[in-house]
Amino acid sequence: MATENLSIMTLNVDLQCPRCYNKLRKILCDIPQVRDRVYDMNKNQVMITVACCNPEKIRDKLCSKGRKVIKSIIM
Numbered sequence: 382m383a384t385e386n387l388s389i390m391t392l393n394v395d396l397q398c399p400r401c402y403n404k405l406r407k408i409l410c411d412i413p414q415v416r417d418r419v420y421d422m423n424k425n426q427v428m429i430t431v432a433c434c435n436p437e438k439i440r441d442k443l444c445s446k447g448r449k450v451i452k453s454i455i456m
Contacts, residue, residue, distance in 0.1 A: 387416075388436040391455040392427045392443070396420060401450045408446045414439055 395401045409415050409429065417430040431439050440454050 385432040393452040
């Protein structure tokens, strides 16, 4: 059985925009490696826990799907 590494990523997003919030929520629900989501409306940040051997691959997938919604990703 392979062990999965847990990585924490912080996404900077405009959570005050309903369109951006809904799109981000949909993107995060579609990726099975994303385990936990913590939304901080005051800081416009979402902290996620990624369970994957290669978190860079998940980061690239988020950038690809998020385009203009995700401003930056901090690992």
